[in-house]
Amino acid sequence: MKFNIENKVAVITGGDSGIGYATAELLAAEGVNIILADKEKDSVSEAAEKLKTAYPHVEILALACDQDDNQNVLDLAEQVKSRFGGAHILINCAGARGAAGDFLTLTDEDWMQTINTDLMGAVRLCRAFIPQLQANGWGRVVLIASENAYQPYEEESPYNACKAGIINLSKCLSRSYSKDGLLFNCVSPAYVESPMTNAMMDELAEKRGTDREEAVKWFLANKRPHIAVGRRGKPEEVAAVIAFLSSDLCSYVNGSNYRVDGGAVESAF
Template identity: 65%
Template sequence: MDLGIKGKTAVITGGDSGIGFETAKKLIDEDVIIILSDLKKDELEKAEKELLVYNKEAKIASKACDLNDNTQVKDFAKWVADNYGGADILVNSAGARGAAGDFLKLTDEDWLETIQIDLMGAVRISRAFIPQMQAKKWGRMVMVSSENAFQPYVDESPYNACKAAIINLSKCLSRKYGEEGILVNTVSPAFIETPMTDAMMEQLAEDRNTDIDSAVEWFLQNERPHLTAKRRGKPEEVASVISFLCSEKASYVNGSNYRVDSGAVESAFG
């Protein structure tokens, strides 16, 4: 499908793996210039090589950036402006589960660490790149939230709160900048095969003294019983929705949230 974004420049945070990496592949198929960002330069270089294997004609660059550091974020945005004329598309898939456990045992530091990663990272990267889209009078922003925003899990209260805040932030930005041609939407996945859920399943397997496959099966039955697919989702299934929201085909979609969760969220609304 021609999404009408050939030649556009897309910045993808959390782009060296998981949903961000698969989104890069989808956008490469549309002849979009890809700029990956994440914490580790070596992981980004590895991702670049893999994407060039996927499509040797792909236009790809990368730059390490810690979204917790506002100076780094500003420098990253300037680098994109100086070298690529600014971003047309921003996909913020960077994030982490953060501190988890009994609410009464989580400290201020636990909460603030998660907020810095999962909420303030999105604030900083949006603040840095929106002016570039304003200059072009066109833009697409997609924030990756989570099922946890709608159906919170009791041992992940900081993550739940931050992911709900991401949806609220996206709605706020969509109302502010939509009239300038910058459309902002959110995608909320559930239990996708990513490094974050890999780590969760490894810990669960250790806690239950079992193997990873058995841990996943137990988790599906006991913690995610409403997943109709009865499996973990694939990153490319989320990336397909993100790539649509980045496109001209989504020109009347603004301030919306798309759940990619196989029915994990029990409510019909939200």
């Protein structure tokens, strides 16, 4: 399938691994020039080198960016503009689980740290890159939310709230900027294999005195029993939906949220 986005420029945050990297692979195969951005310069540079080897026909650039810092985000946007003339596609895969635990134990600092990363990070990116998309007269923005926005888990209240906010933010922006040729959509994964969920499983394995594989089985049975397919998702399964929403084929999709959750959310709505 041709997505008709050859030679476009895509900025992918959280691009050094997991869903971000899998999305970069799909878009690079479509002839899209890729800017991988992440907090750790070494890891994102290593990921970019792998992409360059696999897809030598497109430009691949690795840039360090901490979305918690507005100046970092502004610097990222300026570097993209200087090198490529501006972005066409913005995909925000960066995020963190943040503080978790009983609601009454979570402090203001816990909440604000999670909000700063998971909600304000997306706000900063959109604010910095929307003018570039407007200048190009064509744009796709995909923000990563979560099943938690629809089916919140009690120990993750800050994360739940932030991901619900991401969906609302995307809908708001879709109403504001569609007249400029920009489309905004969300993807909501559930329990996908990633560095974040691996860290969660390693912590659980240590508590239970077992290994990661057994921790995953326990977690599926006891904490995510509604995942109908009965397994963790794969990054490429989420990336396929993101790639479509980044393409020219989704020209009548705007302000929507796509759940890629293996049936985890019990409600039909």
